Amino acid sequence: MKKHYHIFSLLFFALFVAQGFCSEKQGTKITEKRLAEHETTATFKGVKFTRCMGRTGACPDKCGNSGEVVTFEVVNYTRFKSNSKYGKKQKSYRVMLKSLVAKKEFLKTIKSLKEGDKVTLCWNHDVINGRPSRNISKLEKLENP
Numbered sequence: 001m002k003k004h005y006h007i008f009s010l011l012f013f014a015l016f017v018a019q020g021f022c023s024e025k026q027g028t029k030i031t032e033k034r035l036a037e038h039e040t041t042a043t044f045k046g047v048k049f050t051r052c053m054g055r056t057g058a059c060p061d062k063c064g065n066s067g068e069v070v071t072f073e074v075v076n077y078t079r080f081k082s083n084s085k086y087g088k089k090q091k092s093y094r095v096m097l098k099s100l101v102a103k104k105e106f107l108k109t110i111k112s113l114k115e116g117d118k119v120t121l122c123w124n125h126d127v128i129n130g131r132p133s134r135n136i137s138k139l140e141k142l143e144n145p
Helices: 002-025 104-112
Strands: 032-050 067-082 092-096 118-128 131-141
Touching: 032 092, 067 118, 092 131, 104 131
Parallel strands: none
Antiparallel strands: 032 067, 032 118, 067 092, 118 131
């Protein structure tokens, strides 16, 4: 019985993966919706390693959700625009350091910060193909807070 279960599981997985590859080749339409725009003054709280607490076979080391997390505490909003009921003001902002690899200017700024430094932090809360995305659009250290 176990042997049939494993064969069925592999077959189902193969069909699922094949469906994903086929839809990408056909040119899947990307849908994007902006839920909110955040422009804030924030305090840098530091970088801390966070371990994934998921329960998949790949967790915590191979799932991609463990790593260094950068945390900012929002002091005040300079501008906020909500386009839906899901876009709400936040008290803090957290981002995985490895997700900023392509944005070298943000990495350089983060590495120059000390705990307690004030920054201008802006990000957009989007939904892309049904998945939330909160990408930094601006990060600057404030010299005279």
